[in-house]
Amino acid sequence: MPTTLVKNGTIVTASDRYEADVYIDKGVITLIGKSITLGADTVVDATGLLVMPGGIDVHTHLDMPFGGTCSADDFESGTIAAAHGGTTTLIDFAIQDFGQGLFPAYDAWMARAQGKAVIDYAFHMIVRELSDQAAHDMDRMVRDEGITSFKLFMAYPGVFMVDDATIFKALRRTRENGGLICMHAENGGVIDTLVQEALRRGETAPKYHALTRPTRAEGEATGRAIALAEMAGVPIYIVHLSCADALEKVKRARDMGLPAYAETCPQYLFLSHDDYEREGFEGAKYVMSPPLRERHHQDALWTGILKNDLQVVSTDHCPFCMNEPPQKQLGRDDFSKIPNGAPGIETRLMLLWEGVRAGRVDAHRFVEIVATNPAKMFGLWPRKGTIAVGSDGDLVLWDPERELTISAKTHHMRVDYNPYEGRVLKGAPAKVLSRGELIVDEGTFVARRGRGEYVRRLAGPPLVP
Secondary structure, eight states, rough: OOOEEEEEEEESSSSSSSEEEEEEETTEEEEEEEEEEOOOOOEEOEEEEEEEEEEEEEEEEEEEEEEEETOOOOHHHHHHHHTTTTTTEEEEEEEOTTTTHHHHHHHHHHHHHHOOSSSSEEEEEEEEEOOOHHHHHHIIIIIIIIOOOEEEEETTTTTOOOHHHHHHHHHHHHHHOOOOEEEEEEOHHHHHHHHHHHHHHTSSSSSHHTTTTHHHHHHHHHHHHHHHHHHTTTTEOSSSSSHHHHHHHHHHHHHHHHOOEEEEEEHHOOOOOGGGGTTTTTGGGGGOOOOOOTTTHHHHHHHHHHSSSOEOOOEEEEEEEOSSSSSSGGGGGGGGGSSSBBBOOOTTHHHHHHHHTTTTSSSHHHIIIIIIIIHHTTTTTTTSSOOOOTBBOOOEEEEEEEEOOOOOOTTSSSSSSSSSTTTTTEEEEEEEEEETTEEEEEEEESOOOTOOOOOOOSSSSOOOO
């Protein structure tokens, strides 16, 4: 494999900032130092740029069937978009079919990704029913395949939702095999009742998606999930936390010393319930679960990030087109049929840099929530998530002065709208390297499609304090 030398940059990690060159050989960082003179096949000038670990997005849904359609980005378009945004590794979700163990889903999602992904990838496994075979497969996946995390749902009755006994058994299983349970925490029974009542009243507009999924339903489920994990004696990770109600449950648990962890997403930091009030059917663009909340929740979430009650910011990237094709239109007359999800895999780092510019977090915390903590939570550390000798040469060369305007006309996601349309940002990737290979250069994708590699992850407790 070729060698790469990144020169004259300012390295920024979760803990350090210094000027140095980085030498990468066979995809791995082998030397960090001042004025490195070793010859290299490729020399990348990082003058005036911040050299940071490549982003890790631990929550994406590429090529995912849902609600009678399929998410608009596959593993090629989705990972190209991720690379443009500075993300060099992602963890997607393989979905167990009813009546089967977990390995058929693993094989199916590997087939979706192989030969298409342009950045490195791994998988969580969504467990829809915990048969003896599925429980045995959990152990094998951790031991043999490096799939060390499993997602369960407390919402979507009849589709994904499992009962408390199943959740508890899965949690207990991870106590034995070293895995980690990721929880979609919303009270599905309450929400389903509210949805049916709204539809009987003829309340079919997109905003009723949010009005039938109250913050209390998320807070209650989050507290219950943490209690189940405490009884099982294992850590738990709450996905896409959206509101102060749920955050308070996580904060209280962490104050008690429990290993409760959680992520939020940019949409909950930058968008709000106001977006459901847009004219006509435009609110459908913002239908996701959990839904967008009132603006006051944003400050609570930023405080949670600052105080480490929230450890990770992922995207929950699950795009469905509005009109071309008309995927969101499936719910024009019934909000419950609008495919849940929105695009975000490309804009995560650029949006969160606004938090740095606004003084909500510093550059080190930025690196922590987009790269270092995701690696430490999910068994990728220290191969990913840092800049150190022995780590993969996954780097984003960040230009803090670069300005851009978000638009569906210029983004690389395969979806016909952008929820942040017209937002002007300052700070963006200039160049992106994956395992030492330049894959994005000044806004142009320059690498071979399908070059991404599957990454086996390590089992054991999260390394995030």
